[in-house]
Amino acid sequence: MSQVSETVVIIGGAIIGSFAAYFLRQEGFKGQIKIIEKDSTYQFSSTALSAASVRTQFGCPFNIGMSLFGVHVFKNVQQYFGDDADIGFDERGYLMLGSHDAAQSQRENAMMQREQGASIEILTPQDIRARYPWLNVDDIGIATYGSANEGWFDAWALLQLVRKQARKLGAEYINGEVTGIETSADAVVGVRLADGSRVACDWCVNAAGPAGGQVAGLAGVQIPVEPRKRTVFHFTSPVASEGFPMLFDNSGLWVRPEGDGFIAGIAPDEIDDAHPNDDFEPAHGLLEGKLWELLAHRIPAMEQLRLRRAWAGHYEMNLLDHNGIVGAHDTLKNFVLATGFSGHGVMHSPATGRGVAELITHGKFTSLDLSPLGFQRIRNNQPIVESVVY
Ligand SMILES: Cc1cc2nc3c(=O)[nH]c(=O)nc-3n(C[C@H](O)[C@H](O)[C@H](O)COP(=O)(O)OP(=O)(O)OC[C@H]3O[C@@H](n4cnc5c(N)ncnc54)[C@H](O)[C@@H]3O)c2cc1C
Numbered sequence: 043m044s045q046v047s048e049t050v051v052i053i054g055g056a057i058i059g060s061f062a063a064y065f066l067r068q069e070g071f072k073g074q075i076k077i078i079e080k081d082s083t084y085q086f087s088s089t090a091l092s093a094a095s096v097r098t099q100f101g102c103p104f105n106i107g108m109s110l111f112g113v114h115v116f117k118n119v120q121q122y123f124g125d126d127a128d129i130g131f132d133e134r135g136y137l138m139l140g141s142h143d144a145a146q147s148q149r150e151n152a153m154m155q156r157e158q159g160a161s162i163e164i165l166t167p168q169d170i171r172a173r174y175p176w177l178n179v180d181d182i183g184i185a186t187y188g189s190a191n192e193g194w195f196d197a198w199a200l201l202q203l204v205r206k207q208a209r210k211l212g213a214e215y216i217n218g219e220v221t222g223i224e225t226s227a228d229a230v231v232g233v234r235l236a237d238g239s240r241v242a243c244d245w246c247v248n249a250a251g252p253a254g255g256q257v258a259g260l261a262g263v264q265i266p267v268e269p270r271k272r273t274v275f276h277f278t279s280p281v282a283s284e285g286f287p288m289l290f291d292n293s294g295l296w297v298r299p300e301g302d303g304f305i306a307g308i309a310p311d312e313i314d315d316a317h318p319n320d321d322f323e324p325a326h327g328l329l330e331g332k333l334w335e336l337l338a339h340r341i342p343a344m345e346q347l348r349l350r351r352a353w354a355g356h357y358e359m360n361l362l363d364h365n366g367i368v369g370a371h372d373t374l375k376n377f378v379l380a381t382g383f384s385g386h387g388v389m390h391s392p393a394t395g396r397g398v399a400e401l402i403t404h405g406k407f408t409s410l411d412l413s414p415l416g417f418q419r420i421r422n423n424q425p426i427v428e429s430v431v432y
Contacts, residue, residue, distance in 0.1 A: 055079030059249035061395025091355025142183030254381025363425035369416030
């Protein structure tokens with residue numbers, strides 16, 4: 043079958059699904075692209091609720107490559123999406139603090155990150171104190187800082203740009219919820235929507251974010267991807283946000299400037315981190331019970347924070363190894379997975395979308411080799427653990 047008569051159905055039309063559609067055309071795919079999205083407001087999508095930050099400090103080399111391509115796109119949105127494109131990219135590094143015990147491994151990790159093309163500074167406690175006098179570094183043995191190609195941006199603006207461009211290139215967004223996936227012995231042949239309609243396909247991409255595991259289940263495919271609720275707190279404090287990095291503390295908290303204030307978050311204790319179903323209520327108790335004290339320890343002036351608001355979104359957590367799953371299923375060979383990014387899917391959306399497009403158009407990855415992220419490791423229960431996760 044020639045590609046002109048082929049149809050790709052993408053389940054989920056947020057940042058991963060939209061980048062897949064966009065790059066399908068960039069890679070020369072000539073057939074139909076149908077993106078099925080159940081909520082065109084995107085109000086509960088991870089993309090809209092994320093902290094929209096990008097880092098190159100990862101433990102797995104392929105994640106660094108994915109980030110570097112993402113940053114390239116974020117810094118050059120006008121080249122990709124037109125002269126008016128603007129996502130407010132603020133290039134500022136992540137400052138990752140490590141304990142004395144972790145200093146050696148964090149230093150080695152930084153060397154590996156540099157080899158992969160990341161610009162990482164290694165700071166001693168004295169360096170940190172001199173540069174960030176508001177930080178308490180009494181229990182800190184090392185920090186690493188991304189001096190280029192890290193920062194944050196407006197993920198909503200990015201989503202609108204990619205959607206608009208994908209549409210312009212002929213991709214069709216269909217309002218509807220996929221409730222069934224029809225398969226033959228070795229392929230997905232169509233999807234069923236909640237309104238009873240059917241869309242036939244030659245390729246089916248699972249870009250359903252936190253619902254990625256559930257959607258895979260519709261095709262009889264088991265992947266260890268489940269939603270996990272994460273709350274973001276927005277507050278003001280006496281600390282100046284100018285020059286403030288994206289701070290990743292060794293306690294697990296993160297905090298960065300947002301407008302004239304800050305946003306911060308921390309994962310709940312494992313026992314409280316169950317499948318949230320449709321629960322998007324912010325976990326207010328986390329601030330009082332955990333985050334505030336840790337913040338005040340690290341940045342004493344933040345003891346006087348004033349909460350403005352809080353929101354919660356869902357991570358698409360890959361319970362096997364906290365890495366994305368990108369690639370075709372081994373039996374249903376036209377069922378392409380693009381989910382499980384466990385909190386780093388916005389920054390990796392350009393690389394993922396491009397990888398999915400390459401697989402469908404050329405039958406293999408032709409730029410970044412994303413094969414380590416493929417389904418086989420799930421089948422074989424062989425995790426490739428990403429150690430730098432928050
Ligand atoms: C609080 C928080 C902070 C985060 N911070 C960052 C960060 O700083 N940097 C970063 O890179 N990542 C971050 N992430 C993770 C990031 O948001 C996700 O990895 C990314 O948005 C995943 O994109 P997606 O398109 O796969 O999923 P989503 O944005 O969730 O989109 C999936 C879409 O699929 C649709 N859908 C689901 N099921 C169906 C169905 N059956 N039929 C039709 N449509 C369906 C949904 O409506 C949704 O629009 C954060 C996430 C959260 C929650």
